[in-house]
Amino acid sequence: MNSKKNFNVKVHKSEVVAAVLPMQEHWLPLSNLDLLLPPLEVGVMFCYLNPIIVSEKINMNLEFNSIVKILKTSLAETLVSYYAFSGDIVENSAGELEILCNNGGVSFIEAFGAVELKEINFYNPDESIEGKFVPKKKHGVLAIQVTQLKCGGIIVGCTFDHRVADAYSANLFLVSWSELAQSKPLSQLPSFRRSSFFPRHPGYYDDSIDDLYVPLSTLPPMKSEILNPNDQVISRIYYVTGGKIEHLQSLANCHDDQKGTSQRSKLESFSAFLWKTIACGINKETWGFNNFRFGIMVDGRTRLIINNVDKSLKGYFGNVLSIPFGEKKVEEVKEKSLNWVANVIHEFLDIAKTQEHFLGLTDWVEAHRPKPSMAKIYAMNGDGPAVVVSSGQHFPAKKINFGWGEPAFWSYHFPWAGKAGYVMPMPSPKGNGDWIVYMHLLKWQIELIEASPYEVFKPVTANYLNLI
Template sequence: MNAKTNFNVKMNKTEVVAAVLPIQEHWLPLSNLDLLLPPLDVGVMVCYLNPIIVSEKNKNLEFGSMVKILKASLAETLVSCYAFAGEIVQNSGGEPEVLCNNSGVYFTEAFADVELKEINFYNPDESIEGKLVPKKKHGVLAVQVTQLSCGGIVLGCTFDHRVADAYSANLFLVSWSELAQSKPLSQLPSFRRSSLFPRRPGYYDSSLNDLYVPIPTPPPTKPETVNPNDQVISRIYYVTMDKIGHLQSLANQDQKCTKFKRSKLESFSAFLWKTLACGIKETSSFKKIRFGMVVDGRTRLSNGDDNQDKLLKGYFGNVLSIPFGEKKVEELKEKPLNWVANVVHEFLDIAKTREHFLGLIDWVEARRPEPAMAKIYAADGDGPAVVVSSGKNFPARKINFGWGDPVFWSYHFPWVGKTGYVMPMPSPKGNGDWIVYMHLLKWQIELIEASAAHVFEPVTANYLNLI
């Protein structure tokens, strides 16, 4: 069956869902790590089969009933995840803060004249963007639930990255699904910013100046000739467990001690970095490639205190750092994969300590209110840049609202920058395969499909067993 991208989506109804209990209006400051994020929206999509087909017990569960369950449980979830029911405004110092005023979440009901098995997930620019994942126009979070012609549903959410990272969004989705099934929350979210307060006096290593930079004031924009190769596009692939294992074995060649074994994600990232370098021609103006990886600091900030560990486990916000490496294109071409994997491991090691995150908090504090950002996103290099963010802990099997486990999911992050973004997630098959969302320059996607098609295979309904 041919996948469809030209289906129609009708927005039937939009209403505001607020927390079911009154929330005293208050200001929630963004942490220093939140302040490293510019205004960016991130989307996530979770797909479910027709519940009547999945289970006999759901035979009376119509779309309207599911929407009621979603709305009622969302209203409950916003009591504990109250920042998602607020809005971001500027404080007197010109910095963004969350006004927790329970203004609510815009919740849209929609219908798409397409079956789940017909959706072209491989090309999310056409099938997901603006169709199944909502554009957020108000507040911090927007939700859209779409009924498909086969009776399946797609739940799409878009949230402000300044308020939540993927870990926090996952925590929200799990809490929402637990309350939909009248279960107690397995993890209470915490907005206690004291976990990320700067030290007095502050201290940071000068190496942070190589990873983060103040955001420069943009010069007046001039009309530019659009180069088709500068277009950024999104694609979704799957990578089998065998291929991941093979890459890991290549990355660990000559690695005599298992203690220093390169991880699957490090090996995958090294392969992607080398693949992109090998596709750059000698006549190109690109001489180097930057490659970064997102590191979650929750476990890094732990100091052995049980209460602190518990708070950090439920911490709602951004606790991220993005270390990166920069290497010459020719060097990446010539060196074997295990050498590249060692480079990835080395720059990751920088961000794997408690002191790194404490220092980053202090680094931001020393520059406030001047905004700053990860340097890999700043267009000051002489070559392309790519960031890998791991979604390997995406809790898909826990996002069950009472009508079965999801059969497909993906984050969706079509941001406007030229730095590429890649997120591997566990496959719905549960067999060790990965689903990989890519948002890269058009020439990079074409290169990957030309030279690494044996690793990156387009997601199809066939692969997902939807046919």
């Protein structure tokens, strides 16, 4: 079955859905860790088979209008608990941002796509997803689009402001929304307890924080660059078989002469292969740079729960992220073994695996406020490429069931404007150990990955997803 390149998605209705209960207008400060995030919009989508066919087994009459009603009603209920998503970002008197919790509501769009689910080219989301199924956020901090397809399938797309929530927080919201859609009690209530991330007095942070984050005011002016077709940034979605992941892990753990070291994880092994694959295609004379930065996002919630005392952190809504990274010579990454590269990744990840790292990062931001800061891996100035991997292995996609079955496919969609690459591996809907991998990289990096003789990354197709 060939994918359909040109198809229209027509918006039928656009409205605002607010929390079903009135709330007192108030301001919710962004935490110090929230303040590290630039104004980025993150998209996510869930694709469902025709609900009428799926629901025949349970004798339900789910026309599209009924589906929309269920989604809007349960969304209004969910926003009572997740009131930050029904607010807006405003600037306070100090020039810093905070959330105005005014129940301004969420943009909710109903649309129709003149395409069947099996005809969508998921491999190339720039062509098939961008501007079609994941909405552009025009106001507030969250936008939702529900699209009915020609085959009766449904796509639910969401776009949220990263300054308000990280992926973990968005996942909490999505699971809660689907639970209320099925009239189930919430399995986890969100916590907006900002005191969990108050700075210490006196504050303290290790020098390693200065290696990972930088105040914007200290960055040199950006170099003027000659436009190059290879500077184009594109998105692709692949799958990697569980067998390939296990093979990479075995390679990353072989010839390890460091006695007593723990086994390299699948994520460390995958990341080492990706770093090495791109580096091996770089010609120093052609590209003109020597170094290559590679980082991995770390969620600090588990690092901050001491003896399970502060259980509110399990449901903490906000950003609890750090991006440790390594910077190596391109030639060194090329020549060394996968095991060596995996060990480098393991070492720089160790920096962010402690409670003290996140407490220190909070204190570091406090010491530099109100000047804005950012992760140093993104502060490139023509000195080489950078790629960040964000682990989505705990992405609870199968739980995003609104009453008509689990999604047949899912993916994040994060086409941001920066040149630093972004890679998000997630579990495959097959549940067989395969990974779905969303990549947003420079065009030449994608070309190097696809030219790799190891054939690790395979384009996601309708055939792979069993949609045909």
